[in-house]
Amino acid sequence: MSRSEDIRNEVYRFLRQQKEFRYPDPILPGFKGIGKGSAIAAASTAAGATRKTAAGTIATTAPASAPAAARTDLAGARAELGECTRCGLHGQRTNLVFGVGNPNAKLMFIGEAPGADEDRKGEPFVGRAGQLLDKIFAAAEIRREDVYITNIVKCRPPGNRDPHPDEVTTCNPFLLQQIDAIQPQLICALGRFAAQTLLDKTEGIGRLRGRWFDWHGKRLICTYHPSACLRNESYKRPVWNDFQMLRDAYKELVEN
Template sequence: MNEKELIENIEQFFRWYRQVYDSELILDHPVARVSIAEPSGPAVQKGRQGHAQTQNISRRAVQYRQTSPELQAFYEEIRDCQQCELHKTRKNFVFGYGNAQAEVMFVGEAPGREEDEQGLPFVGAAGKLLDKMFASIGLSRDNVYIANVLKCRPPDNRDPRPEEIARCEPYLIKQIQMIKPKLIVALGRFAAQSLLRLEQPLGVMREGDHQYQNIPVIVTYHPAALLRNPALKQKAWQDLKKIKRFLDARTGESDSPHPLISPVPE
């Protein structure tokens, strides 16, 4: 990693921290910006011709390292994926992030604008709400894993297309196999339909008992849907309590309310 990439990586971390935790980090010493001279010459001009063909890859931000060597190796293997047309418009390949030994894996639909900018899942407004939902049942990003069905942002946040899901879903399947979660939470209709191979409305899937490769699946609303329609938060709270009961049963805790439990935040 050169000096410019290091500075970009540090700046990206601070942006992510501000988005997720809604606060700033203060350093004891300032970080100086490094000025790197732009090379020139025939060899550079020749290289720029090839660069024009791969500009979407070259503008990829430095990805935070995964929390296991296996996940990191898999990320390195697929981060330049060009299996569908979405690679032409993405800024970053959003692999996923979290605890590689997580008992709970949350699966969303696709990256949005902020996720595409930063290369991390759920860092925009929906991500802030998701963090509050985690806290309401005693979870945090330190003990879950978060990923999406699609790893690249659809233009204008349109719905994923069947061919895009078909190309990208094997990556999610392998992530699940590596993490081996005890519970999967499908956030939204597309994630649930993709994992469960169902064409039912989200409201119907929420009420059912589901499994994915012998792993229990709880279906709930995507945080973005809760932002658009706050009236759904009460139903989402019922789903969060299902997650909490599942985890309590695994640890032998009583079903009494967790001290952090409160209705889904406004």
């Protein structure tokens, strides 16, 4: 099979998957961090549109469409991803980092990309940032084994840089499959890049954190990445405030 046929087949598979999930406007290269109208951007914030809940204020309107009723199988998504060589990130990786946790989790955490420790072990959040995240989990009474953890992209970018648009585009279908399979009711975006990518926003994490967004009928909150807290301890207080909001919403789900 020629290279051009390979590319056509990949594009066809991706667009077909977008149609199956009923996400409008497939994400395409050419954005600065995030493309306007991208498939992964699920919530268009309406100015001033908020609603009160027991766990805080949701600062957006509901999205125009939701994932299809047909559920993706998590193991099937992993099998389809295989030993992925769809973008240039595969050339320097040690291990692909798909995700880990409860396949029926009510709460899902999405970070940016694997780091060096994650690349070596093949699991997300196992280095210093992961150790801090575990401490935050314990303080918030969230058990790691009860949640699901993954990243926007599944391979480590060189030098821990932000993923490039084509890399996000390539991994996007598999992240959507993970979300569709798990059907979490709460999502926490860890860090600026994950928050901006999921929400299709350009604001900094300092402006996005501390409030709830509707994301295809799921409630999404953003906070600083644990690695940012390791670099700047002043972020620990707002992270804890965000996790208190998350804890309250999570407890409400678990107890009801």
